[in-house]
Amino acid sequence: MTGTAMDWAAVSDAEVVRACRAGEDAAWRELVERFSRYVYAIARAHRLDESDAEDVFQETFTRIYEHLGRLRDDDAIRPWIGQLTRRLCIDRLRAAVRDPVPDDSEERGELDRRMIAVDEAVSVQEALRTLSADCREILDRFFCRDQSYNTIGELLDLPPGTIASRISRCLGKLRTAYEGRSGPAPASGEA
């Protein structure tokens, strides 16, 4: 990985990670190039505006630079970056709550929507803690780790066709716990 004529486009993700850890500047440039669109797409999927998406983009790669040593499996760099980006998107939404309320009605409306989203996220997290370990695990595997039904089924020794129903039941319990804490539940389909 130290050659001066490295064809980075042909190097695996894991090898790029290892080269980054070895301190190769070119590897860091490649990592940013390789995952920039992915990070940006996640930020926009959270409906962040251009400015916030840019902030999340910068912060994500700063965190990657600072914490790459914590990554246990170099092949898991993509899901790790995905999780990191999603967390930073939520942080960005929370930060909006702490900002002064703007005068502009359109901006205020956007801030209100973000505050509602943050309130819901906090309430959902609190409700999650009331669920059984089994429910927390299956919800975490599907919604946070992006694991497929087949993968979850293999790990938990369950038929993959039953995973979706099991997740739905756990979501039902989560909804009950959420409503007990927060009044009306989020809109249909919100986890």
Added chain:
Amino acid sequence: MAAEDLSALSLTGLLDELASESPAPASGSAAAVAVAMAAALVEMGARRSPGWEDAMGVAAQARSIRQRTVPLVQADADAYAASLAALAAEETAAEGRDEAIANALAGAADVALDIARAGTDAAYLAELVADRGDPSGRDDAQAAAVLAEAATRVAAALVAANLMTGESDERGSAAASCARSAAMVRDRMGE
């Protein structure tokens, strides 16, 4: 900031990109779009099933599948472009070039496998909606299963083509398993 993501384009813009002379985006990106559309149809079917207690849970899962699939539209195009770049690199030494090509193709296989897994999940959910959701949504659920199965088959073929080792590689085996699962689901639902 990265150039505009494919998933941020209008439908017309995305189709123009697919139809252009540029080799990427191509079938992998198209398969990712198909999975996202299948998940969206499933979500609609669940949302239109107020009498089904699992409806909101299934809708949440369908939305999660859609959200994790959309970034793969761009990721697949990037991975495919990287593979083409590796194949086109003539200046690299023969031995190193083989390794570089193998790494690039493996990266493309990883993205395609993610698409296949999401497609299988969408098919499982489509079956749930067809079986237990409101009967008015059965046709759309069947259409979702067909879309998901076709996209999964495409993605599995891309995994095999990129790995060049078929099912002897764990990822090839996993992709083939996804294709079989999605086909079984589609068969159970009928055309």
